[in-house]
Amino acid sequence: MEATANSFYQDKVVIRLIQFSVIWAVAAMAVGVYISAELVWPGIDFGQFWLSFGRLRPLHTNGIIFGFGVSALMATAFYSVQRTSHVTLYAPRLAWFCCYAWQLIVLLGGLSLLAGWTSSKEYAELEWPFDIAIAIVWVSFGIVFFGTIAKRKIRPIYISNWFYGSLIIVIAMLHIVNNLAIPVTLDKSYSLYAGAQDAVVQWWYGHNAVGFLLTGGFLGMVYYFLPKHAGRPIWSYRLSVVAFWAFVYSYIWAGPHHLHYSAIPEWVQSLAMGMSLILLAPSWATMINGIMTVSTAWEKLRTDPALKFIVLSLAFYGLATFEGPMMSIRSVNVVSHFTDWTVGHVHSGALGWNAMITYGTFYFLVPRLVGRELHSTRLANMHFWMALAGTMLYIMSMWAAGVSQGLLWLSVDQLGELSFGFKDIMASMTPYYLMRLVAGLVFLGGTLLMAYNLFMTLKGQQPKRASIPAVDPAYGMS
C-alpha cells in the first residue's frame, strides 16, 4: 500500500494537548497550594482583590478540572480512538481547533474569574460568553470523536470509547441545562432557576460533572491504557459492559445528596442517597476488573513507574467511590457536610485517582509518541512516592479536620447549650491546614519533577509517525 497521510495516526495534536495539560496541572496546583497557605496566613493576599481566596479557589478548581483534566482527556481520547478504530482522526483540523480553542477558554476564563465574573455555581462558575464557547468546542470534540468511530475499520466499538463517549454526551447535556440564564451584561447573567429549584439543577450538574468528567472520562483512560500497558486483555469484557450501563444509569441520580437536610423535597434527598449506595456496585466492579487485569503482571510493577501510578490510581478510585456513598448516607452526611472532610474526599479522587491515572498514562504515552525512552525512570519513581505521600497526608489531615469540625459543631451539653463557639473551632484548625499545605507542596513538587522529565523526553524530538496496522479480518468491517 502506498504511504499517504491517511496511513499514519494523527499524534501531533495529542502531544500538544499533553503539554498544555501538564502546564495547567502545575499552574492550578500552585494556586491550590497558595490558597491553602491563605487559610493559615490570611494576610498573604496583601489586600489585592485578585489574590483573594474567594476568587482564587474557583480558579484552582476550574484550572484542574478544565485545564489539566479536560486537556488530558482530549489527548488520550484522540490517541485511543484512532488505535481502537484503526483509522486516522476524522476532521483533524477540527481536532486542532478543539485543542487551541479550549486552551484559550481556560486562559481567558481563568482571568475572568480573577476579575470577578462568576455565576457562583460550583464547577460552572464561568459566565455566559464562556458557556457558549465551551458548548461550541464540546460539540466539535464530539464530531471529531464520533466521526472517527463512524469511519472505523474494526467492527466492535471498544469499551474505552464508550466511556469517552459518555463523557462527551452527558457533559454536553448537563452543561447546557445548568447554565441556562438571562444575560444582563457581558460579565453578568441571572439563572433561569431560582432558590431550591436552582439548587437541585446545580447539583444534578455538579455531581455528574464529577461523575462523567472526572470518573467516566478517566475510566476511558483506564480501559485503553491499563490493558495496553499490562500487556493483558481486560479481565472480563462482559463485566465492563455491565458496569458501563449501570454506571451511566445510576450516577445521574446521586446529585441531591449534596443537599441533605436542605429545603428541597425529602423524597429527592432519599432517592439520591439510595442511588448513591447502589453506585458502589458499578464503581467497584470497574475497580476489580482493572486490578484483576494486572493480576498476572505484578512483576512489571517492580520496574515500571507508569504502571505503578495506574494501579495505585485504581486503589484510590476504590477508596473514593466507597467513601462517597458512605458520605451520602444522611446520618454520616450530617457530620461530614460543610466540613473539610468533603474537601479531603474530593482530593482523594482528584489527586489519588485523576492525577495518578493521568501521570501513569503520560509516562507511558510520551516516550512512545516520540520513539525514545523516558528521560529518567529514577525521577519518575521519586515522583511516585511523592505523589503517594502527598495524597495520603492531604486526605488524613482533612479527615481529622473535617470530623472534628462536624462533631464539635453539633455538640451540645446537657442543657441543650452549644458546647463550643464557631470561632474557637475554626481557630483550632490551623495545625491541620498547615499539614495540608505541606501535603500540597509535596504533591506539587512531584508534578514539577514529571513536567521536567517529560520536557526532557520530548526535547528536540519529532513525533514518531505511527502507521496504521492491518486489520485482523475476524474483527474487520464486513
Next chain:
Amino acid sequence: MNGLTFHRKVEENTGLLIFGILFVSAIGGLVQLMPVLNQESLETATANTRPYSAVELTGRDIYIREGCSVCHSQQVRPLVAELERYGPYSRAGEFVYDRPFLWGSKRTGPDLHRLAGKYSDDWHRIHLLDPRAVVENSIMPAYPWLAERAASETGNIEAKMTALRRLGHPYTDEEIANAESDLEGVMEIDALIAYLQMLGTGYSAEEESGE
C-alpha cells in the same frame, strides 16, 4: 433475539451507542428534575419574602463576585445545634428571589442565612475591612477595595432589575426607574452590608404556626 445479540448490535453501531447513552443517562435527571421544577410550593414566597431592593441586589452581586459563598453557607439545617447556633432552619419559600441560590457547600466561616440584625452596620464595616480587628484568629480575607468603589460601578442596575422582572420578580416600573438614584452615594461596602442585614428576614414564626 436475546440480550447478548441485541447488545452486539449496540456495540457495533455508533448511532445506537450515542442514543443509548443519552437515553439511559437522561432518565434519572428527568425523574428528579421535572417534579421539582413543577412543584409550586418551591416557587411560593413566604409572607415576609420580597424581591431585593436596588441596593440589596447590588450587595448580593458583590457577595457573588467576591466568592463569599465559597466559605459561607446560607442554609440552616433542622438540627438542634444549628437552631441554637444560627436560628430557625431555612425554608424553600425564602429563596424564591435567589438567582442563583447561594446555599454553599462549605463552612470555613459560619452560616450566614440568619445573619440579619445579629451585628451592627459598623461592626460589619470594620469586620469587612479588617476581620482580625473584631474577631481574633479569624482567617477571613480583608476587603479594603469595597470601601473605595461606588456601588453604581458594580453593574447596570436597571438592566439587572429588568432582566429579573422578565424572570418573574415583581418589580414596579417606578422601582426600576428609581434604581440608579437609589445607588447614589452608596459605596460597595454599604450595598453589601445592606444585603447582609436582610439575610434570613423572610422567615416569620407567626406564619409557621399558622396564625
